[in-house]
Amino acid sequence: MTETVVHVTTLDQWKSVLDVWFKKGYKWNSNNQDSQQGRFKNYHYEAFRDGCRQLAGSDKKSIYFYGRNGYKGKTIEYSEFMTQQKEDNKMETYYVTQEQLDLIEYLNNEAYPLLALAMNTFSYGSDFEEKFDPNILFTDEFIGDSTVALAKYLGGDTSIEFKVKEQLYRLWRADGDDRIYMVLNDFGTPIWTSHKDNAFTAPLEEIKKWKTPAWEIEKVDD
Known part of the structure; x- marks a missing residue:
């Protein structure tokens, strides 16, 4: 079996990779079953929040992820993967x-x-x-x-398509005279960063799940 393992860093990248494979007819394998009744929904956001950053697709059109980033072979970075898709599809x-x-x-x-x-x-x-x-x-x-x-x-x-870019959000709070932002470490645990470009970003519905009285929500501008 040949597999492609993509390394992602944000929830938006996670979703984009899955969208590419879904359009090609890929489905979750039995271990990561895409059940509307089960714990995971079709994007397995819980897996990302638990720290998974490695999405895999096989030549059998099967999708799965490596818990705790357990894959030790060669991975493809998100930007390289999307570039390949554009070249393959000429879109x-x-x-x-x-x-x-x-x-x-x-x-x-x-x-x-x-x-x-x-x-x-x-x-x-x-x-x-x-x-x-x-x-x-x-x-x-x-x-x-x-x-x-x-x-x-x-x-x-x-070969041309038009899309509405999904609005993303992040969380911030004041720390003295400075502003800090929430970011997730490799274990899916919230920590903070002073660089907004490194902050955890996600659609509003997802970002609200991380909202506490200590954090404020703001839009991510291009």
Whole structure:
């Protein structure tokens, strides 16, 4: 059996690796059963909180993790793994707001998407003027490569995708005149760091599980 073991450092990375394998038809093996009734749900967040940082996928399309990072062979870092996926799939991902994504998908479902965009952009009118403001597609964050990618996507290029980037959060508290952040050690135990880029980050639902009166929640900005 051939396996790929990916080393992750954040919950978001853990989820992203699993999303890649889920899309390819991978399933949890019998030891890490993905049961809706069992202790673990489909992302096994409990395993990450317990300190697991090694996710494995086999050529049998089976997913499992190494408790306490017990795998001693060669692992692939998250960034390398995701780079390989992009090269294999030749997919280009662009992150947009939910409002932008709604407009892009609406356009993509039109009979002539590029024509619909051009008509609305140049104020010739169209059937979606009352639903969307087309200017949301041409913000400072979206110009340049993203605009070219949009034209290719609406023209039928299946190697391009648009996604809403999930908002992440972290925990902080004041320590004298300084601000410190919560981070998890290799055993899944909360400790602190003075560097916010090293803080434990996760979606709001997950970060609330670690919230205590001593810690405040804040958004992670790009």
